[in-house]
Amino acid sequence: MGEPSYRELLYMLSKEAGEIIRSDFNSDCETKKRWKENNTPVTETDLRVNYLAIAFVKQYFPTYNILGEEESNLTQESDYLWICDPVDGTLAFSHSVPICAFSMALVYKGQAIVGSIYDPFMDRFFYAEKDRGATLNGKPIHVNKRKTLVNQVIGMSGGHNDTINQGRLLNALRAKEAKVINLYSNMYMGALLASGEFAAVIYGGRPVYDGAALKIIIEEAGGKVTNLFGVDQPYDRSILGCVCTNGHIHNQIIEIIEKEALLLTQPQIIPTR
Numbered sequence: 246m247g248e249p250s251y252r253e254l255l256y257m258l259s260k261e262a263g264e265i266i267r268s269d270f271n272s273d274c275e276t277k278k279r280w281k282e283n284n285t286p287v288t289e290t291d292l293r294v295n296y297l298a299i300a301f302v303k304q305y306f307p308t309y310n311i312l313g314e315e316e317s318n319l320t321q322e323s324d325y326l327w328i329c330d331p332v333d334g335t336l337a338f339s340h341s342v343p344i345c346a347f348s349m350a351l352v353y354k355g356q357a358i359v360g361s362i363y364d365p366f367m368d369r370f371f372y373a374e375k376d377r378g379a380t381l382n383g384k385p386i387h388v389n390k391r392k393t394l395v396n397q398v399i400g401m402s403g404g405h406n407d408t409i410n411q412g413r414l415l416n417a418l419r420a421k422e423a424k425v426i427n428l429y430s431n432m433y434m435g436a437l438l439a440s441g442e443f444a445a446v447i448y449g450g451r452p453v454y455d456g457a458a459l460k461i462i463i464e465e466a467g468g469k470v471t472n473l474f475g476v477d478q479p480y481d482r483s484i485l486g487c488v489c490t491n492g493h494i495h496n497q498i499i500e501i502i503e504k505e506a507l508l509l510t511q512p513q514i515i516p517t518r
Contacts, residue, residue: 453481
């Protein structure tokens with residue numbers, strides 16, 4: 246037998262993370278949140294799953310670094326960087342809403358080359374590897390082919406940002422007859438985009454853990470992911486938001502953002518490492 250594949254290892258890790266998330270959710274003892282300095286919530290579940298991911302990288306990829314939302318290990322001289330969001334959707338999770346996701350992405354010199362998103366409540370494992378397509382529980386998935394915004398579901402993630410005016414963007418999308426929804430989990434909505442349910446997901450934040458896995462999974466499913474200016478960006482540092490689409494409506498979304506909602510005048514990338 247050869248070495249386990251990225252997919253096999255990430256599936257194993259995702260199942261372990263999912264057990265923690267479900268157990269804590271059902272026990273109602275670990276979901277009490279506190280607010281971090283950036284005004285985002287964190288629970289003991291976030292911390293436990295983040296620690297699990299760091300231990301995983303140390304065991305199976307000891308020469309790689311890992312950047313997690315709650316804790317990181319960046320001690321290695323390596324071009325490989327794992328990026329982890331332990332519980333994407335903490336706000337919903339901490340209020341007994343069973344919508345969240347565990348995500349991992351492997352980035353090489355700024356390019357996302359492997360990604361996984363796990364829905365612990367529906368047991369859905371989304372996975373992609375560079376030039377090998379995207380899958381859901383082992384079966385190929387693809388974005389939809391719709392070319393208009395009319396009656397298309399668009400995920401718009403909330404949260405604090407200094408990049409877009411979310412109220413104006415919401416109104417502009419509704420004026421185009423799009424159906425805008427916020428499930429409070431970028432990864433969850435992005436996975437639904439990759440599998441053809443959503444037509445787009447728009448995120449104005451800067452944390453790279455909110456975008457890295459989406460980049461590889463959505464594009465391997467046939468979609469497109471850029472920053473808010475419609476430009477590709479590296480994923481080993483802070484990002485300038487994420488515009489994720491089926492590809493067909495990407496330019497329409499970018500045009501709406503630039504015309505109606507963009508708060509910045511030029512791309513700004515802020516290093517995190």
